[in-house]
Amino acid sequence: MEKVIIIRYAEIHLKGKNRGYFERTLCVNLERALKGIRHELHRTSGRYLIANFEDAQTEEICERVSRVFGVHSYSVGLCVPYDTDSIYRAAKEVCPREGSFKVVTHRAEKKYPMTSMELSAHIGGRLLDDFPELRVDVHDPEHTVCLDIRENGTALVFGKFERGAGGMPVGTSGKGLLLISGGIDSPVAGYMMAKRGMTVELLHFHSYPYTNDGAKEKVKELARLLSRYSVSGKLTTLNVAHIQEEIHAKCAAELNVTLLRRFMFRLAEKVAKEMNAKCLVTGESLGQVASQTIEGITSSNAVVSLPVLRPLIGFDKDEIVLVAKKIGTFETSVLPYEDCCTVFLPDFPAIKPKLSFIEEEEKKLDVEALMREAMASKEVFLL
Amino acid sequence: MIYLDNAATTEPNEKALARAVEFTKKNYLNPSALYGGAVSSALKEARESIVSKIADPAQFELVFTSGGTEADNQALLTCGRRNVVLSAGEHAAVYEAGVHLKNGGTELRLAPIGKDGSADPEKLLALVDDRTSLVSVVHVNNETGAVNDIFRLAEQVKKKNPRCVFHSDGVQAFGKLPVRLTKDVDLYSVSSHKIGGLKGTGALVKRKGFALQAFLHGGGQEGNLRSGTENVLGALDFAYAAEEKFKTLKEDFARLEGYRERLWQALDKEIYRRISPPNGSPYILTVAAQGLRGEILQRLCLEREVIVGTGSACSSKKPYSRVIEACGYGKDLLNGVVRLSFSLRTTEEEIAAAAQALNASAQELKIRIG
Numbered sequence: 001m002e003k004v005i006i007i008r009y010a011e012i013h014l015k016g017k018n019r020g021y022f023e024r025t026l027c028v029n030l031e032r033a034l035k036g037i038r039h040e041l042h043r044t045s046g047r048y049l050i051a052n053f054e055d056a057q058t059e060e061i062c063e064r065v066s067r068v069f070g071v072h073s074y075s076v077g078l079c080v081p082y083d084t085d086s087i088y089r090a091a092k093e094v095c096p097r098e099g100s101f102k103v104v105t106h107r108a109e110k111k112y113p114m115t116s117m118e119l120s121a122h123i124g125g126r127l128l129d130d131f132p133e134l135r136v137d138v139h140d141p142e143h144t145v146c147l148d149i150r151e152n153g154t155a156l157v158f159g160k161f162e163r164g165a166g167g168m169p170v171g172t173s174g175k176g177l178l179l180i181s182g183g184i185d186s187p188v189a190g191y192m193m194a195k196r197g198m199t200v201e202l203l204h205f206h207s208y209p210y211t212n213d214g215a216k217e218k219v220k221e222l223a224r225l226l227s228r229y230s231v232s233g234k235l236t237t238l239n240v241a242h243i244q245e246e247i248h249a250k251c252a253a254e255l256n257v258t259l260l261r262r263f264m265f266r267l268a269e270k271v272a273k274e275m276n277a278k279c280l281v282t283g284e285s286l287g288q289v290a291s292q293t294i295e296g297i298t299s300s301n302a303v304v305s306l307p308v309l310r311p312l313i314g315f316d317k318d319e320i321v322l323v324a325k326k327i328g329t330f331e332t333s334v335l336p337y338e339d340c341c342t343v344f345l346p347d348f349p350a351i352k353p354k355l356s357f358i359e360e361e362e363k364k365l366d367v368e369a370l371m372r373e374a375m376a377s378k379e380v381f382l383l
Numbered sequence: 384m385i386y387l388d389n390a391a392t393t394e395p396n397e398k399a400l401a402r403a404v405e406f407t408k409k410n411y412l413n414p415s416a417l418y419g420g421a422v423s424s425a426l427k428e429a430r431e432s433i434v435s436k437i438a439d440p441a442q443f444e445l446v447f448t449s450g451g452t453e454a455d456n457q458a459l460l461t462c463g464r465r466n467v468v469l470s471a472g473e474h475a476a477v478y479e480a481g482v483h484l485k486n487g488g489t490e491l492r493l494a495p496i497g498k499d500g501s502a503d504p505e506k507l508l509a510l511v512d513d514r515t516s517l518v519s520v521v522h523v524n525n526e527t528g529a530v531n532d533i534f535r536l537a538e539q540v541k542k543k544n545p546r547c548v549f550h551s552d553g554v555q556a557f558g559k560l561p562v563r564l565t566k567d568v569d570l571y572s573v574s575s576h577k578i579g580g581l582k583g584t585g586a587l588v589k590r591k592g593f594a595l596q597a598f599l600h601g602g603g604q605e606g607n608l609r610s611g612t613e614n615v616l617g618a619l620d621f622a623y624a625a626e627e628k629f630k631t632l633k634e635d636f637a638r639l640e641g642y643r644e645r646l647w648q649a650l651d652k653e654i655y656r657r658i659s660p661p662n663g664s665p666y667i668l669t670v671a672a673q674g675l676r677g678e679i680l681q682r683l684c685l686e687r688e689v690i691v692g693t694g695s696a697c698s699s700k701k702p703y704s705r706v707i708e709a710c711g712y713g714k715d716l717l718n719g720v721v722r723l724s725f726s727l728r729t730t731e732e733e734i735a736a737a738a739q740a741l742n743a744s745a746q747e748l749k750i751r752i753g
Contacts, residue, residue, distance in 0.1 A: 209682040249753035
């Protein structure tokens with residue numbers, strides 16, 4: 001009787017001929033997540049099986065598996081030869097001692113001498129004899145004992161289904177570059193895209209000396225937290241202080257943020273192309289702040305040709321906060337370091353800036369030179 | 384690197400530390416145990432030595448604490464009831480303890496302060512009545528260096544209400560100004576790491592016979608006023624560091640006063656406004672850069688190898704200090720506060736270099752933000 005962790009995958013079964021590719025990627029991601037823990041990972045039809053690990057590490061393995069995208073659900077169970085006595089002994093281990101229950105059987109091995117119904121009834125009957133406090137409820141049971149009869153002469157016996165992270169294996173949906181600030185939203189946006197299988201790279205804009213090292217450290221910590229979800233293991237930063245100074249000195253105050261964002265998008269596109277990323281990802285949510293109106297978004301999009309994905313566009317703040325709490329980035333995001341100094345914030349930012357006005361104001365700046373300077377400030381941190 | 388934030392903390396005195404470590408390594412027994420005699424007598428000596436620096440040990444004694452903050456909290460939270468009078472220039476340890484009392488129903492009365500951060504004695508006294516349980520006035524304002532005449536204040540407070548407790552936070556005064564506590568001062572907080580001792584050690588000096596109440600309860604250490612096994616290393620180091628510091632107190636006072644003025648002279652008056660008064664602590668010079676941000680100046684100075692202090696952090700909610708605001712400065716100066724504070728190690732050359740760095744940083748920032 002061997003302890004195993006059974007992993008079922010999410011949407012991959014919808015894939016046709018590319019299924020092998022998705023399965024292999026998930027396998028690689030699982031191996032990466034379990035790095036440093038002794039285990040064996042087997043791929044069987046429609047599932048993965050983690051075996052040969054130390055009992056004491058069961059929880060740690062489950063914790064890590066729960067963060068791998070593409071995993072629909074997982075269960076801690078027992079792997080036994082598929083004779084009825086062995087199955088019964090395993091079922092007795094995972095079965096509750098009281099309350100209502102039912103036994104569910106799934107047979108991949110269709111030549112098994114008993115039908116699924118027969119096997120469920122047989123094992124259920126023996127469990128009832130052992131534990132008089134139990135009763136059967138096939139419609140709405142408190143507990144379920146699952147028997148999975150495999151084709152290789154073994155059976156998997158388990159009690160609970162734990163929900164996995166869902167989504168697609170990271171790496172199967174191309175690469176995107178996330179513009180990450182120290183706030184609540186952008187880490188959530190990165191998580192959402194990773195969940196859909198995207199390899200997410202990270203870019204942060206700071207404005208030293210107007211922002212401090214605390215702010216940068218905070219973003220590094222957020223990046224580290226995201227890296228648990230297979231998001232990039234490195235963080236790229238660019239300094240936009242001089243761009244802010246120039247905008248502040250030469251352009252209309254109400255456009256400060258709008259113009260800065262256009263620079264950020266241009267710079268991000270350059271960085272994205274360098275790392276072969278196919279899109280930009282931002283944490284924008286429609287109307288949340290002055291620059292996130294449809295006019296603001298239009299003005300930023302106008303300067304880039306890569307698609308800009310905004311997974312949070314229809315989310316309310318409290319919905320974003322819920323996800324941030326779930327993925328563990330909220331606590332860090334609300335640390336009190338400004339990632340943009342208030343020196344450059346106008347009292348009344350333009351909510352609906354006209355593109356023609358923006359472009360007119362931007363002509364006062366040497367965009368190319370400022371871009372070159374910002375690109376030269378590039379730093380890359382390994383997390 | 385030139386370090387001019389000594390009011391935040393200062394370099395430990397090596398000699399004092401070595402002596403304290405040496406003793407502690409050999410004498411590790413619990414001073415409160417029956418057999419812990421040697422440690423217990425060393426602690427007793429340390430206690431008397433520290434008290435004797437600022438008061439007559441026949442009239443004053445002390446309770447070791449984890450620092451100035453704990454000493455202030457013990458004073459306020461155990462003595463404050465009905466109404467409490469504080470100056471608006473108090474350190475956060477006193478002010479926030481006062482706010483805590485207020486939340487519990489005590490009336491909190493804040494006496495206004497002048498442009499230099501010193502308390503206005505008349506206005507403060509006007510707030511004291513026969514229901515006032517405690518008056519607390521900082522001895523040296525930690526943000527501006529202004530010195531309050533706490534002895535005169537204490538006398539006047541007691542005249543008006545003899546039952547009222549008088550406490551003063553002396554953290555920036557101890558070891559820096561000549562101090563002699565008078566009988567009107569009931570409680571006085573001091574801290575070790577501001578004068579070359581270790582962080583995590585301080586004391587609440589109290590008038591003998593004053594019925595202080597315990598703040599931490601337990602094994603009854605510190606005369607049952609502050610339970611918890613004694614921090615022997617910290618306490619001895621505190622006493623030794625104080626010994627070293629007080630040796631040259633008067634000479635240091637005169638020398639640093641000269642440095643402070645020289646630094647002020649060398650600063651660009653087009654940019655910097657002086658907040659510290661000329662008769663304040665020689666250890667602190669606080670200035671404000673008009674229209675600039677102290678926090679950014681601090682980073683630009685750091686690039687020039689000079690560490691300066693600032694009371695504020697860049698936060699959109701409240702970017703400036705409560706105390707400087709209470710001094711009555713406008714927004715253009717509030718954001719630009721820079722605190723320069725000295726130690727015995729500070730040299731004339733450092734003062735000159737720091738002035739240059741401050742001027743150059745301010746010029747750079749002025750040009751950069753237009």
